[in-house]
Amino acid sequence: MTITTKKQLGLCCVAATALLIGSHLNAAPVEEKLVIDEELEMITKVPSVEDHPIDTIYSGWHYRTPETRALEADSFANPGLLGVEQGEEIWNTVEGSEGKSCASCHDDAAVSMKGVGASFPKWDADSGKPMNIEGRINKCRVENMGAEAYKFDKGGQKPLTAFIKHQSLGMPVSLDLSEGDMQAWWEKGKETYYLRTGQLNLSCASCHEKNHGKYIRADHLSQGNVNGFPTYRLKQNKLISLHNRFRGCIRDTRAEFPAAFSDVLMGLEVYTTWRGTGLSVETPAVRQ
Amino acid sequence: MANAKPRIKVPKTAAAGDVIKIKSLVSHIMESGQRKDKDGNVIPRMIINQFECTFNGEPVFSCDIDPAIAANPFIEFRARVQESGTFAFKWVDDDGTVIEAAKSIEVS
Amino acid sequence: MNLNRRQFITTAAGLAAAICGQQAFAKAEDVEAAIKAIAGDAEVGTGGGLKLNTPEIAENGNSVPVSVTVDSPMTEDSYVESVALFADGNPRPEVVSFNFTPASGEAFAATRMRLAKTQNIVAVAKMSDGSIVSETRNVKVTIGGCGG
Numbered sequence: 159m160t161i162t163t164k165k166q167l168g169l170c171c172v173a174a175t176a177l178l179i180g181s182h183l184n185a186a187p188v189e190e191k192l193v194i195d196e197e198l199e200m201i202t203k204v205p206s207v208e209d210h211p212i213d214t215i216y217s218g219w220h221y222r223t224p225e226t227r228a229l230e231a232d233s234f235a236n237p238g239l240l241g242v243e244q245g246e247e248i249w250n251t252v253e254g255s256e257g258k259s260c261a262s263c264h265d266d267a268a269v270s271m272k273g274v275g276a277s278f279p280k281w282d283a284d285s286g287k288p289m290n291i292e293g294r295i296n297k298c299r300v301e302n303m304g305a306e307a308y309k310f311d312k313g314g315q316k317p318l319t320a321f322i323k324h325q326s327l328g329m330p331v332s333l334d335l336s337e338g339d340m341q342a343w344w345e346k347g348k349e350t351y352y353l354r355t356g357q358l359n360l361s362c363a364s365c366h367e368k369n370h371g372k373y374i375r376a377d378h379l380s381q382g383n384v385n386g387f388p389t390y391r392l393k394q395n396k397l398i399s400l401h402n403r404f405r406g407c408i409r410d411t412r413a414e415f416p417a418a419f420s421d422v423l424m425g426l427e428v429y430t431t432w433r434g435t436g437l438s439v440e441t442p443a444v445r446q
Numbered sequence: 447m448a449n450a451k452p453r454i455k456v457p458k459t460a461a462a463g464d465v466i467k468i469k470s471l472v473s474h475i476m477e478s479g480q481r482k483d484k485d486g487n488v489i490p491r492m493i494i495n496q497f498e499c500t501f502n503g504e505p506v507f508s509c510d511i512d513p514a515i516a517a518n519p520f521i522e523f524r525a526r527v528q529e530s531g532t533f534a535f536k537w538v539d540d541d542g543t544v545i546e547a548a549k550s551i552e553v554s
Numbered sequence: 555m556n557l558n559r560r561q562f563i564t565t566a567a568g569l570a571a572a573i574c575g576q577q578a579f580a581k582a583e584d585v586e587a588a589i590k591a592i593a594g595d596a597e598v599g600t601g602g603g604l605k606l607n608t609p610e611i612a613e614n615g616n617s618v619p620v621s622v623t624v625d626s627p628m629t630e631d632s633y634v635e636s637v638a639l640f641a642d643g644n645p646r647p648e649v650v651s652f653n654f655t656p657a658s659g660e661a662f663a664a665t666r667m668r669l670a671k672t673q674n675i676v677a678v679a680k681m682s683d684g685s686i687v688s689e690t691r692n693v694k695v696t697i698g699g700c701g702g
Contacts, residue, residue, distance in 0.1 A: 509652050
């Protein structure tokens with residue numbers, strides 16, 4: 159395109175300025191590919207499923223700085239993998255009255271746990287509720303290992319959850335909502351997602367649906383997908399669980415934040431996981 | 447306190463005279479001594495303050511580390527290799543704890 | 555290891571903190587004093603093949619990648635002895651000192667640091683011939699949005 163008149167030059171300048179200002183206010187997610195170690199191609203951008211309010215789903219990876227994105231693409235340097243290694247040790251450690259480790263029944267996690275991270279939360283008939291990985295671990299510990307359930311975010315819960323989910327690295331997230339009452343919990347989660355709460359009167363949707371791509375203070379807002387949890391957050395320099403993140407976000411709207419693994423948050427986990435359908439499991443993702 | 451094995455990346459083979467990349471990552475909270483607990487008491491400093499790399503016993507590279515290095519310290523550097531041998535790595539904590547690791551390389 | 559430099563900075567900062575009765579942040583003079591401790595009487599130049607790499611904006615001040623590289627043959631006759639990093643806006647300016655030998659092959663090192671706020675990072679390289687060069691780069695540290 160050549161500029162031949164002063165008017166065109168003027169228009170170009172205005173457009174360029176607008177683009178510069180606009181690009182700061184509404185910086186689109188970077189159009190780049192996440193390829194781990196230059197070999198594992200991850201699905202981080204995918205058309206949404208039917209009835210999804212957003213057309214194209216982006217992983218939170220796209221909204222981070224180049225340095226943060228590079229860290230997740232390097233399976234040596236990703237500090238979240240230190241937690242995954244810890245999880246592997248736990249997997250092989252005998253615990254509880256039955257003298258078993260996870261490995262005693264489940265053998266090689268790379269085989270037995272493949273796909274698990276991409277399909278949870280699942281319906282649990284015993285409790286009549288959806289169950290996430292953390293819940294499944296505790297159920298196994300108590301019922302099969304004779305060991306104590308992990309408290310929220312304590313003991314081996316985060317590293318072990320990260321290790322199990324990591325066995326599904328790259329696989330697209332896909333929930334089966336036809337099981338049990340999953341659909342009803344999906345509805346509950348959806349209600350929670352759109353419910354404005356707190357002194358700041360914000361819902362999840364306020365930021366992650368209406369304003370994804372824009373900046374809240376200096377944070378580049380993502381679509382709030384959960385395919386990378388437990389996530390290595392630079393802010394705390396450690397693995398952060400999904401329910402910790404839910405609680406933190408809600409706390410920051412200056413609302414009372416629900417207990418981890420409460421019905422409210424379990425419904426929300428089902429719904430937000432569904433919103434990221436098709437994205438690769440990235441656990442452990444690297445985020446700010 | 448460190449609670450996991452250090453991760454080290456050293457190429458398995460190289461040609462004599464090559465300059466190779468070495469990366470290291472170790473799990474450590476690197477408590478800076480700047481944080482306070484809930485009661486307002488300063489959480490005492492506890493960091494890795496020294497990192498050393500030798501090859502077949504000879505010094506290659508080292509760092510004097512201060513609290514401003516981020517938790518789970520990542521250190522990358524280079525080494526020129528002339529012969530086959532073993533890299534020895536050492537991390538030293540404020541309380542004297544030493545973490546050690548080693549990686550061999552075949553140099554042709 | 556320059557214990558004297560360390561002790562000097564610690565005492566100075568500690569004294570300042572005690573006087574102010576609150577957390578003192580490093581000042582430009584602290585960084586200058588630290589550089590003087592390395593350089594001694596030698597003049598601190600620029601260039602010399604020293605390149606300091608920092609991001610323009612740190613996504614989170616808790617973990618900011620940084621690397622240094624110095625163009626040098628790294629032979630017994632001519633090599634980089636050390637590159638020290640200082641942060642002029644942190645509670646204490648020292649970040650790390652990378653110590654090289656000719657066996658390093660290349661004067662390159664990378665790590666991740668903590669930055670308390672937007673500030674300058676100063677790299678000071680000391681060569682085997684006693685010459686000193688430095689480079690300064692500014693890093694913007696954002697507070698972030700909200701959430702956990």
